[in-house]
Amino acid sequence: MLALLMLVFQVASVTDIASPRPTGWVTDQAAILDDATEAKLNALAQRLFTSKGIELAIVTVDDVPGTPKQFATKLFNHWxxxxxxxxxxxxxxxxxxxxxxxxxxxTGIEAALPAAWLADMQARDMVPRFKQKDFPGGLVAGVEAISAHLGAAPGESTSVAPPGEYRDDGTVVPAGAGASDPGTPGPTVRSEPVRVPPPAYVAPVKDDDDGAPSGAIVGGGLGLLGLGGGAALIARHRRRRRICTTCQPNRRMLPLDEVEDDKHLDEGQRKEENLRSVDYEVLICAGCQQSRTLRHNKWFSGYGTCSSCSYKTASSDSRTIVHATYDHGGQVEVTERCMHCSRVHSYTRYTSQLTRPTSSTGSSSSSSSYSSGGGSSGFGGGSSSGGGAGSSW
Structure with a gap:
């Protein structure tokens, strides 16, 4: 037993952890992962980065000084x-x-990955495996759940419109009705056929909540595009989303007004619109009567995604229980309330201890060890204010 304990290595600081970038996303300092599992975790993280532009790092260590939460925040910001x-x-x-x-x-992904959802996911997918000493399986299950949750944010959907005929001016009348007399059959109104140009090469990505493609956009033969070219491709992408490719020739889809588009939304989506956390745009093809619902996320609405009903209808309030000092971290009680499903959930979030100021000669290097790293670490320079969730096994 003593021999085994001597093998445990406690890192002294975040600088002792080697960044996995740019070759991968996993640092297995604790040596608990086999090659196949590490390759799978790297593949999952790379797929998330390619599809959503989200950097996800996986780190295992034997032990750390202080609390794991404090160390996680410092390592996140150091890298x-x-x-x-x-x-x-x-x-x-x-x-x-x-x-x-x-x-x-x-700080920019806390609404998409709320602490309550993370805690529930850990209890469901990760901790039971850890208790059985299946650490590789628990990490894979957790990363898969996070990737699936981030990829499940709806971008658009296509469905057949309810009975009625949607005309080129965006109005709806009974099927086959005339323009002047709703009860008199009239000629069918046709939307304008359009020519859809072949797309430039776009690296395989999914739409984000704002309707714009995320990830790298590459122009054929031109390498990475400049800002002007990238903006042009995004605008072109959005125009294509408003064209019905089912009809031949292709037709422009027509936006419905707020009253008509509500008929295509479920109760949760209508609640999101009422709270102004999401704006839905419903398009109709006057030819085949297919509808397409586009979701435009309002990033600064003050509402996050409910971990129970998955609608962006959750608000949160917080109060400080223990203030952070130079000697210890703090505790904040957070209460989340969903305006749609009425779920109320309270949890405690731990904040990092304060960093003592240093002399003028060392202040620059000391502050940089906690502030966003990027650069030499190979990551993008992001930061965390202590969001997330943790679990013990």
């Missing part, structure tokens, strides 16, 4: 996980010596 512009990074940290899991989130 600068996530893009500096969006702060949508995620760190999955496993501390074997303290039997503790921490999932740290960047």
């Amino acid at each position: 600068g996980i996530g893009a500096a512009q969006t702060n949508t990074g995620v760190l999955v940290l496993l501390v074997m010596g303290k039997r503790r899991l921490e999932v740290e989130t960047g």
Whole structure:
């Protein structure tokens, strides 16, 4: 037993952890992962980065000084996980010596990965496997759940419109009705056929909640596009989403007004619109009567995604229980309330201890060890304010 204990290595600081970038996303300092599992985790993280532009790092260590939560926040900011512009990074940290899991989130992704959802996911998918000493399986299950949750945010859907005929001016009348007399059959109104140009090459990505493609956009033969070319491709992408490709020739789809588009939304979506956390746009093809619902996320609405009903209808209030000092971290009680399904959930979030100021000669290097890293770490320069959730096993 003594020999085994001597093998446990406690890292002294975040600088002792080697960044996995740019070759991968996993640092297995605790040596608990086989090659196949590490390759799978790298593939999952790379797929998330390619599809959503989200940086997700997985780290295992034997032990850390202080609390795992404090260490997770410091390591996240030291590496600068996530893009500096969006702060949508995620760190999955496993501390074997303290039997503790921490999932740290960047400030820009806390609404998409709320602490309540992370805690529920850990209890369901990760902790039971850890208790059975299946640490590789628990990490894979957790990363798969996070990737699926982030990829499930609806971008658009296509469905057949309810009975009626949607005309070129966006109005709806009984099927086959005339323009002047709703009860008199009239000629069919046709939407204008359009020619859809072949798309430039776009690296395989999914739409984000704002309807714009995320990830790298590449122009054929031109390498990475400049800002002007990238904006042009995004505008072109959005125009194509408003064209019905089912009809031949293709037709422009028509936007419905607020009254008519509500008929295509479910109760949760209508609640999101009432709270102004999401704006839905419903398009109709006057030819085949297919509808397409586009989701435009309002990033600064003050509402997050409910971990129970998955609608962006959850608000949160917080109060400080223990203030952070130079000697210890703090505790904040957070209460989340969903305006749609009425779920109320309270949990405690731990904040990092304060960093003592240093002399003028060392202040620059000391502050940089906690602030967003990026650069030499290979990550994008993102930051975390302590969001996320943790679990013990």
